[in-house]
Amino acid sequence: xxxxxxxxxxxxxxxxxxxxxxxxxxxxxxxxxxxxxxxxxxxxxxxxxxxxxxxxxxxxxxxxxxxxxxxxxxxxxxxxxxxxxxxxxxxxxxxxxxxxxxxxxxxxxxxxxxxxxxxxxxxxxxxxxxxxxxxxxxxxxxxxxxxxxxxxxxxxxxxxxxxxxxxxxxxxxxxxxxxxxxxxxxxxxxxxxxxxxxxxxxxxxxxxxxxxxxxxxxxxxxxxxxxxxxxxxxxxxxxxxxxxxxxxxxxxxxxxxxxxxxxxxxxxxxxxxxxxxxxxxxxxxxxxxxxxxxxxxxxxxxxxxxxxxxxxxxxxxxxxxxxxxxxxxxxxxxxxxxxxxxxx
Amino acid sequence: xxxxxxxxxxxxxxxxxxxxxxxxxxxxxxxxxxxxxxxxxxxxxxxxxxxxxxxxxxxxxxxxxxxxxxxxxxxxxxxxxxxxxxxxxxxxxxxxxxxxxxxxxxxxxxxxxxxxxxxxxxxxxxxxxxxxxxxxxxxxxxxxxxxxxxxxxxxxxxxxxxxxxxxxxxxxxxxxxxxxxxxxxxxxxxxxxxxxxxxxxxxxxxxxxxxxxxxxxxxxxxxxxxxxxxxxxxxxxxxxxxxxxxxxxxxxxxxxxxxxxxxxxxxxxxxxxxxxxxxxxxxxxxxxxxxxxxxxxxxxxxxxxxxxxxxxxx
Numbered sequence: 168x169x170x171x172x173x174x175x176x177x178x179x180x181x182x183x184x185x186x187x188x189x190x191x192x193x194x195x196x197x198x199x200x201x202x203x204x205x206x207x208x209x210x211x212x213x214x215x216x217x218x219x220x221x222x223x224x225x226x227x228x229x230x231x232x233x234x235x236x237x238x239x240x241x242x243x244x245x246x247x248x249x250x251x252x253x254x255x256x257x258x259x260x261x262x263x264x265x266x267x268x269x270x271x272x273x274x275x276x277x278x279x280x281x282x283x284x285x286x287x288x289x290x291x292x293x294x295x296x297x298x299x300x301x302x303x304x305x306x307x308x309x310x311x312x313x314x315x316x317x318x319x320x321x322x323x324x325x326x327x328x329x330x331x332x333x334x335x336x337x338x339x340x341x342x343x344x345x346x347x348x349x350x351x352x353x354x355x356x357x358x359x360x361x362x363x364x365x366x367x368x369x370x371x372x373x374x375x376x377x378x379x380x381x382x383x384x385x386x387x388x389x390x391x392x393x394x395x396x397x398x399x400x401x402x403x404x405x406x407x408x409x410x411x412x413x414x415x416x417x418x419x420x421x422x423x424x425x426x427x428x429x430x431x432x433x434x435x436x437x438x439x440x441x442x443x444x445x446x447x448x449x450x451x452x453x454x455x456x457x458x459x460x461x462x463x464x465x466x467x468x469x470x471x472x473x474x475x476x477x478x479x480x481x482x483x484x485x486x487x488x489x490x491x492x493x494x495x496x497x498x499x500x501x502x503x504x505x506x507x508x509x510x511x
Numbered sequence: 512x513x514x515x516x517x518x519x520x521x522x523x524x525x526x527x528x529x530x531x532x533x534x535x536x537x538x539x540x541x542x543x544x545x546x547x548x549x550x551x552x553x554x555x556x557x558x559x560x561x562x563x564x565x566x567x568x569x570x571x572x573x574x575x576x577x578x579x580x581x582x583x584x585x586x587x588x589x590x591x592x593x594x595x596x597x598x599x600x601x602x603x604x605x606x607x608x609x610x611x612x613x614x615x616x617x618x619x620x621x622x623x624x625x626x627x628x629x630x631x632x633x634x635x636x637x638x639x640x641x642x643x644x645x646x647x648x649x650x651x652x653x654x655x656x657x658x659x660x661x662x663x664x665x666x667x668x669x670x671x672x673x674x675x676x677x678x679x680x681x682x683x684x685x686x687x688x689x690x691x692x693x694x695x696x697x698x699x700x701x702x703x704x705x706x707x708x709x710x711x712x713x714x715x716x717x718x719x720x721x722x723x724x725x726x727x728x729x730x731x732x733x734x735x736x737x738x739x740x741x742x743x744x745x746x747x748x749x750x751x752x753x754x755x756x757x758x759x760x761x762x763x764x765x766x767x768x769x770x771x772x773x774x775x776x777x778x779x780x781x782x783x784x785x786x787x788x789x790x791x792x793x794x795x796x797x798x799x800x801x802x803x804x805x806x807x808x809x810x811x812x813x814x815x816x817x818x819x820x821x822x823x824x825x
Contacts, residue, residue, distance in 0.1 A: 176619035180608055187607035187643075347603035352656075355567055355599065356663070357592035358620045511569060 173358055177366030181340070182373070194335075195374065199328045199382050203321060206447070207390050210316035217242050218284045220262040221251040227266040231292065235264075238291035262288055313393045313478050321386035322473040323446040326408060328382060329375075330440065330466050333412025334433050336371050338420035342429040351511055360510065368413060375409050383477075395480030403483060404476060404490060408469040411493040414500030415465065421504040440466040468492035520545040520667055520698040521566060526575035528561050528722075535561040537722035539575070545666075548689065548699040550713035552706065552810060554822050558722035559702035560600060563671050566700065567597050580666060593622060596665030598656040600672050604644055611640040614658050621663035634658040634688055650681025657688055668692055670701040674708060686712055704822050706810035716810065720818050734808050737816060738766050742808050743777040743785060748799040754792060762788040767816065778808065778816070 185191050220243050222232045228245045235243035243264070246254065254260040255273065262284040265271035272288065274281040344350040353363060383401075386392035394401070419436060423429040443450060443457075444466035453461060461467050468489035475481035475489075483490070521543035528536040536558045543549040551559045564570040566577060568584040568591065577584060582591050604613050614627045631637045634654040639647065647655065653673060660668055670689065674682040689712055693699055703709055709716045710730045718726040718733065726733055734740070747753055759768045759777065764785040767778040779785035782805045793800060814822050 171615075171619050173619040176616045180605070180612065180616050183612065184605065184607050348599055349602060349604055351569060352597070352599050352602045352604065352659075355569055355592070355595070355597040356617060356620045356659075357589055357622075 174362045174366055174369065177358075177362060178369045178373075181366055181370040184340075185336075185370070185374075195328075195332050195378055196381055199324050200385055203317075203324055203382065203386060204389075206320055207317045210320075218262075218280075218287055219243075219260045220264060220284055220288055221246045221254050221260040222264045222266065223248050223251050225266050231264055231266050231270075234295040235288060235291055238287075238295070241287060241291060264288060313395070317386070317390045318392050318478055319449070319474070320447065321383065321390070321392045322477045323470050325379065325382055325405075326444070326466055326470040326473055327441070327446045328378060329405065329408040329469065330412045330437060332374065332378060333371065333409050334416035334419065334437060336374070337367055337413045337416030338429050338433055339426065340367065341417065341420040342423045342426050345423075345509065346425060354510060364417070364505075367417075368410075371409060371413050372406075375405065379405050392477075394477055396476030396482075400476045400481075400483045400486075401473070404469070404472050404486070407490055407493045407497070408465075408473075411465050411469070411497035411500070414497040414504065417508075418500040418504040421508045424509070440464055443467065445470050463492055465493050465496040468496075518545045519543070520547075521549075521577075521579050521700065523566065523577045524575055526562065526565060526577070527573045528558075528565060528570060529573055534722055536565070536572075539722070539724060541717060541724070543698060543700055544715075545698050546693070546696055547714040548693050548701065548712050550709040550716040551700070551702040551719055552704065552709045552716050552814070552822070553702075553719035554704055554814075554820065557719040559719055560671055561722075562719070563669055563700060563702055567595065567669055568592070593663065594666045596660030596663055596668040598653075598660045598668075598670050598673060600675070602656060604652075604655065604659065606645040607643050609641050609643060610636050610647070610655055610658075613644060613655060614662055617659040618662045624663045625661065627662070630658045630662045633661060633691060635684065648681070650677050650684065653677060653681070653685060654688065657685070661692065665697065667698045667700065670699065672702055672704070674703070674705065682708070706814070706822060709810055718810070718814060718817065720814075725817050726813065730810060733810060733813050737778055737808050737813055738780075740808050741779050741782045741785075742806055742812050743779055743782060743789065744802075744804045744806075745775050745777075745789070745800050746802040747773045747775070747793075748801050749773060751798045752796065754796055754798065758792065759789070762792060764788070769815070769819075776812075776815070778812065 218241050220235060220241065222228045222235070222243050222245045224245050224247050232243040232245050235241045251260070251263045255263050255275075261274065261278065261281045263273040265273060270292070272285050274285055276282060341350075344353075350363075354360070383392075383394070387394060415436065416433070419432045420429050423432065440446075443453065443461050444464050445451075446466070450458075450461050450467055462471075472486035472489040472493075475486050476483075519542050521541065523539065523541050526536050526539040527534070539558075539562060541549075541562075551562060553559050561570060565572050566579065568588060579591060580594060584591065608616070611627055611631065614630055618624055618627055628637075631640055634657055636651060636654055636658060639651060644652065644655065657670070657673065660670075668689075673689070674685050677685070686708070689699055689701070699712075701708075701712065713730060715727070715729055716733060717724045726736070728736070753770075753773070756768045756770055759765060759775065762785065764779050764781055765777050765788075766780065769776040769778075777785065777789070786803075786805070811822055814820070
């Protein structure tokens with residue numbers, strides 16, 4: 168054991184070759200984070216928008232504007248009539264208040280923002296001028312963590328990353344070793360074949376830790392994505408997912424002689440899942456007829472299970488079906504891959 | 512030269528290997544003695560690599576039997592691998608592993624073996640121990656490949672075209688490594704299409720062509736089998752009436768004549784006897800030469816006389 172055991176040396180070699188390639192580190196660690204940041208920013212939940220209104224210059228305009236600006240949620244500016252009309256036309260304000268007797272609200276009644284602006288403006292003015300509410304009301308504001316887009320996205324990205332690193336991590340390196348005759352050279356030595364394959368899996372498992380912690384940790388710290396399920400359940404699912412895709416990666420690489428060939432095969436397998444498996448948007452968007460097919464894809468199963476545990480706090484038992492789908496894919500892939508594997 | 516009491520390290524009989532329509536090895540018998548350096552010499556496609564890879568247990572023969580160190584591949588594979596060192600043709604062992612890391616990796620597969628430092632020393636890569644493999648020159652890579660073959664302290668070392676594509680200096684460096692291994696009592700099997708390499712390194716050489724051994728012996732015996740030790744090559748001026756081959760063959764001391772366009776190759780026993788006759792004959796016919804070269808007969812000349820082709824058909 169230890170420093171001179173073949174498994175350790177093989178795993179170490181695998182690691183060193185990976186860590187010494189900046190592009191590998193980028194795809195494994197940086198890319199998912201960048202994706203999360205970009206999509207998180209694009210689809211972030213904005214605070215309720217301020218309603219912008221213009222007050223036509225004239226007698227009493229300043230006091231009207233002052234009342235509106237003091238009301239909260241409203242922003243009023245005094246403008247000459249021509250300027251106010253232009254602002255309304257261009258949509259930079261949704262309502263123009265013309266002071267006078269009677270007070271005139273000028274707005275496009277077909278636009279809901281304008282109707283909302285009319286209600287809010289009128290409410291603010293009438294109250295300030297002494298109108299009393301006849302019925303006491305209270306408000307409860309709800310901010311649902313766990314139902315935002317970023318909450319949906321992070322578990323999906325985790326699944327996607329497990330697929331990518333699992334398939335590339337196993338498949339590409341195997342074919343590369345075959346192509347450059349390293350595999351043949353190793354087989355000419357007393358190395359055990361099982362140890363060779365095992366070293367890939369061990370290397371994969373070790374990489375898994377930082378990979379998952381980084382992405383989930385980033386989601387939780389930067390975006391406040393909740394972690395409602397148990398960490399153990401997430402870890403178990405991550406392991407199942409990683410092994411499932413390691414199996415698929417090995418299967419993809421089991422016969423290929425060139426890296427071009429294996430790259431093509433992997434993209435062929437992964438591309439449909441990028442779209443169908445509910446990474447960036449819910450797979451429920453696809454027609455009902457496609458659903459059974461989509462549900463048995465390994466990435467769909469993994470994403471469903473990860474979301475259920477992370478966002479809804481589901482137990483492992485509750486996600487037994489999707490987890491079993493992943494296990495089945497992994498087991499079948501490994502079995503077939505080992506059977507048809509081209510060693511020489 | 513190995514003596515008759517030497518034990519047999521490698522023994523194979525009636526080896527046959529086909530790849531679809533192509534017969535790569537067509538019934539091959541070989542005995543390699545312990546402690547000798549045995550060369551397989553032949554042009555590309557002669558079946559050298561297939562033969563060696565069958566001996567290495569990497570290619571399964573369609574027929575025939577192989578015994579190495581008294582063991583067989585189907586029974587003692589793991590024990591056998593512990594005792595063999597292999598350097599394949601053109602292997603890329605790694606890109607971004609260091610020389611020492613690669614050797615350490617291979618070292619881990621062997622129960623016994625030599626230390627990484629020792630092997631680095633033998634192949635003179637000590638200075639490059641922390642360099643990435645992708646930064647090595649061709650010769651250094653080849654020496655690394657041999658270091659990986661030596662790190663298990665093998666009894667038999669297989670080298671498949673170890674110096675192909677290397678510059679003369681790297682080639683000589685590699686020959687030294689092989690010679691050192693042999694001095695330590697090791698058995699070497701190497702393939703090459705450089706006759707110089709076979710003559711320098713090998714105790715015995717099997718000349719291969721089309722999957723068969725067409726000549727076998729020590730380099731001296733093989734060259735002597737030509738019946739002459741010297742070769743005279745000359746080229747005639749374009750357009751001059753060439754002398755007939757029969758006339759040339761009848762000249763004093765000429766053993767064989769070969770003609771390739773305007774280029775002639777005479778096999779002679781002594782240059783100083785053959786050349787005056789040749790010059791006189793050409794002068795009599797009014798034929799002009801553009802080049803005249805003489806050299807000691809080599810395995811290249813043997814191959815040419817056996818097959819009518821050169822070892823390296825480029």
